Amino acid sequence: MSLLIDVITQPQKLGKLSTEEWDQLIRFSRYAKVTASLHEQIEKLGLKKHIPQNALNFLEAEQARSQFMQLQATRELHEIEQTLKTTDYPIIVLKGAAYIAGKLPPASGRRLSDIDLMVPKKHLSEIEQKLLEAGWATKDDLSDYDQNYYRKWSHEIPPIHHPLRCFEVDIHHNISPPTSSIKTNAGLLIEAATPLANSRFSILCPHDMFLHSATHLFMNDELRGGLRDLMDMHLLSAVNSTEFWSGLPERAKQLGLERPLYYAVSALRDILNTQVPDNALESINQFSPNRLSEQLMKRLINRQLAPSNPEQLQAPFTELLLFIRSHWIRMPPKMLLKHLTYKWWKNFNSQN
Amino acid sequence: MNKLWAACPSSDLCAASFEEASLYYYRPTGETHLLNAFPREIVDLVTKQPLTSGTIAKQLADLCDEENSEAWQQKIKEVLSDLKMLGLVIETYP
Amino acid sequence: MKLSDISLKELSIKAKKEGIRFKTGPFPVRLKTDIPTLIETFRSMYGQTLLLGDHEISQFHISITQKPGLLRRWLKPQAIFSIDGIKPFEPYPLSHAFPLFEWGLNWCIGTTAHNNLMLHSAVVEKNGIGLILPAMPGSGKSTLCAGLTNRGWRLLSDEFGIIRHSDGQLLPIPRAVPLKNNSIDIIRRYAPKAILGPIYEGTRKGDVSHMAPPPNSLENQEQTVTPKIIVFPKYQNGAKTHLTPLTKSAAFTRLTNNAFNYQITMEKGFQSMARLIESSQCYNLISGDLDEAVMTLQELSEQK
Numbered sequence: 001m002s003l004l005i006d007v008i009t010q011p012q013k014l015g016k017l018s019t020e021e022w023d024q025l026i027r028f029s030r031y032a033k034v035t036a037s038l039h040e041q042i043e044k045l046g047l048k049k050h051i052p053q054n055a056l057n058f059l060e061a062e063q064a065r066s067q068f069m070q071l072q073a074t075r076e077l078h079e080i081e082q083t084l085k086t087t088d089y090p091i092i093v094l095k096g097a098a099y100i101a102g103k104l105p106p107a108s109g110r111r112l113s114d115i116d117l118m119v120p121k122k123h124l125s126e127i128e129q130k131l132l133e134a135g136w137a138t139k140d141d142l143s144d145y146d147q148n149y150y151r152k153w154s155h156e157i158p159p160i161h162h163p164l165r166c167f168e169v170d171i172h173h174n175i176s177p178p179t180s181s182i183k184t185n186a187g188l189l190i191e192a193a194t195p196l197a198n199s200r201f202s203i204l205c206p207h208d209m210f211l212h213s214a215t216h217l218f219m220n221d222e223l224r225g226g227l228r229d230l231m232d233m234h235l236l237s238a239v240n241s242t243e244f245w246s247g248l249p250e251r252a253k254q255l256g257l258e259r260p261l262y263y264a265v266s267a268l269r270d271i272l273n274t275q276v277p278d279n280a281l282e283s284i285n286q287f288s289p290n291r292l293s294e295q296l297m298k299r300l301i302n303r304q305l306a307p308s309n310p311e312q313l314q315a316p317f318t319e320l321l322l323f324i325r326s327h328w329i330r331m332p333p334k335m336l337l338k339h340l341t342y343k344w345w346k347n348f349n350s351q352n
Numbered sequence: 353m354n355k356l357w358a359a360c361p362s363s364d365l366c367a368a369s370f371e372e373a374s375l376y377y378y379r380p381t382g383e384t385h386l387l388n389a390f391p392r393e394i395v396d397l398v399t400k401q402p403l404t405s406g407t408i409a410k411q412l413a414d415l416c417d418e419e420n421s422e423a424w425q426q427k428i429k430e431v432l433s434d435l436k437m438l439g440l441v442i443e444t445y446p
Numbered sequence: 447m448k449l450s451d452i453s454l455k456e457l458s459i460k461a462k463k464e465g466i467r468f469k470t471g472p473f474p475v476r477l478k479t480d481i482p483t484l485i486e487t488f489r490s491m492y493g494q495t496l497l498l499g500d501h502e503i504s505q506f507h508i509s510i511t512q513k514p515g516l517l518r519r520w521l522k523p524q525a526i527f528s529i530d531g532i533k534p535f536e537p538y539p540l541s542h543a544f545p546l547f548e549w550g551l552n553w554c555i556g557t558t559a560h561n562n563l564m565l566h567s568a569v570v571e572k573n574g575i576g577l578i579l580p581a582m583p584g585s586g587k588s589t590l591c592a593g594l595t596n597r598g599w600r601l602l603s604d605e606f607g608i609i610r611h612s613d614g615q616l617l618p619i620p621r622a623v624p625l626k627n628n629s630i631d632i633i634r635r636y637a638p639k640a641i642l643g644p645i646y647e648g649t650r651k652g653d654v655s656h657m658a659p660p661p662n663s664l665e666n667q668e669q670t671v672t673p674k675i676i677v678f679p680k681y682q683n684g685a686k687t688h689l690t691p692l693t694k695s696a697a698f699t700r701l702t703n704n705a706f707n708y709q710i711t712m713e714k715g716f717q718s719m720a721r722l723i724e725s726s727q728c729y730n731l732i733s734g735d736l737d738e739a740v741m742t743l744q745e746l747s748e749q750k
Contacts, residue, residue, distance in 0.1 A: 022503045
């Protein structure tokens with residue numbers, strides 16, 4: 001995957017690849033879900049005539065898909081906005097949809113299949129009610145256990161979608177669940193959020209957006225496609241670079257997100273060679289875990305985010321470890337055991 | 353002030369016209385809509401210039417050789433409402 | 447060098463090691479497999495296809511292998527389809543490795559190749575006239591397609607009507623034509639010289655056997671065609687064969703629902719569909735007899 005990292009950090013190289021390199025790149029970029037971004041770079045740099053047709057076909061296909069998903073997302077946001085016009089509490093768009101709505105660099109070539117929103121906890125029921133009344137619905141096949149999990153222990157109501165459009169909408173009241181060992185004050189996030197012009201929606205401030213991406217990436221079930229998230233953070237940090245980095249460690253402390261920040265910066269420096277100013281780096285290094293955890297996590301991250309063998313893009317053992325870890329962060333161990341047992345049982349039953 | 357009906361911006365649409373019906377691709381939503389001759393005629397009328405629903409009803413009645421009755425005018429209003437939902441026409445004021 | 451120029455033994459070794467690179471229509475594919483029946487059938491179906499070099503670009507890197515497990519291999523041998531390490535489907539019985547390959551590759555194409563508009567249809571060509579036969583349940587599209595290709599029509603595809611946005615040309619992707627249940631016998635009688643592969647029993651669609659794509663279809667798979675006629679076939683047992691014209695707007699609507707990726711291709715898809723419909727004559731065809739259906743389409747094409 002160093003080939004992919006190479007062309008991400010130095011996109012002019014895209015015009016100079018051999019067919020063998022293109023063959024590899026197709027597989028890595030598909031895995032990391034960054035193909036459409038590569039296509040945008042090729043267009044921006046005027047490199048199309050240097051790209052073999054077989055590769056170009058693939059790039060254009062992914063570009064078409066990404067554009068469609070973005071249109072769907074924009075449309076869904078518009079519909080939600082129409083429905084929630086009369087409310088007055090902050091509604092924060094998170095992640096991919098935020099990059100698109102806010103016209104930020106990570107929006108380029110982005111694929112997304114759901115919209116994440118965050119609202120103050122006390123308004124969660126109301127927003128759910130309003131959307132359900134307007135035609136959105138929860139998925140039919142969600143069991144009572146799953147519904148309960150979402151409501152009680154997670155930080156979301158169950159995902160909803162509008163039957164006419166089938167685009168998933170997830171509504172949160174925080175960026176990490178109440179049962180996890182990470183406690184973030186959602187109020188701080190909401191206070192610092194930036195309203196979008198001519199819109200009912202806001203987006204997180206730049207620091208919080210970065211920290212959320214880091215939290216989402218490292219504390220979640222899968223790191224697959226996580227290179228995309230790493231790229232996002234790289235791009236976000238490049239806007240107003242010195243100012244950005246100087247305030248980041250302090251903000252992480254305020255939000256209790258020191259550990260995800262530490263891992264994010266390690267990965268950014270190791271994998272994408274992101275430049276971090278020395279004084280910021282010094283503060284961030286103090287957030288490191290014990291040496292053993294750190295070594296294990298770094299190995300997992302590198303293996304998962306930047307695998308080197310296109311024949312082994314899915315590493316089951318690594319994924320399992322990360323899955324357990326992320327659920328442990330989300331839930332106390334006893335609950336985790338019960339939850340995993342239930343999930344395993346459900347999976348087992350559906351395969352037989 | 354009388355409400356006027358106008359066509360959506362032309363940059364929002366592209367059309368493929370056949371004898372019996374036309375298809376419109378509406379760019380903001382990515383949806384494709386099929387309009388048979390009747391609603392298509394309404395869209396064509398308001399594309400030329402914004403009109404009130406009363407004027408649309410009269411002009412269409414003349415075109416189709418129909419009586420400009422209350423029922424006819426009501427029908428026009430319903431179609432306009434549907435077209436608005438699809439995004440193909442918008443309400444505006446002079 | 448064509449696949450048929452290489453011995454089965456050599457091809458099997460290659461399939462196991464670095465994989466076989468070939469092109470199916472506009473799609474370069476690499477196939478790796480250790481399953482002997484798959485290589486054998488693949489070679490007999492696609493013998494006229496050129497073998498590509500090991501350093502060429504492939505869009506899909508497909509691996510079909512036997513599912514591991516000592517007891518399982520003995521009791522219930524299975525084949526698994528994987529693409530870049532991802533296994534999108536449940537395992538198939540090992541003996542059905544070829545249909546798994548065919549169906550899996552279709553899935554890869556249908557779900558990702560959005561740089562063109564893709565109709566779900568058979569496409570054939572004669573005298574420069576492209577005839578599109580959209581698939582609907584119970585249409586008998588594959589049987590009709592197989593019939594036509596044995597009466598002088600070139601097979602472009604049984605499954606995908608690929609339309610290039612830049613110029614509206616139909617891109618061939620000639621593959622084995624899957625015949626189901628009764629169709630197998632029908633085609634055997636209708637075209638005794640057609641090459642049919644093994645019969646796979648008990649698949650989700652019943653008994654399936656594949657008709658090999660005729661040599662001229664593989665040899666000419668780079669040759670695009672201008673679409674001129676669209677016929678929606680419907681098989682109806684005992685029905686009198688009749689062809690009725692379809693309004694263009696009705697054909698447009700039906701095809702947008704039929705296509706694999708009309709919505710995803712957005713405005714380009716709309717423009718390509720509009721151009722296709724504007725330049726084609728559209729019909730419904732109801733028939734209970736293959737011979738009559740083929741002759742009716744033959745007459746139709748001669749009128750153009």
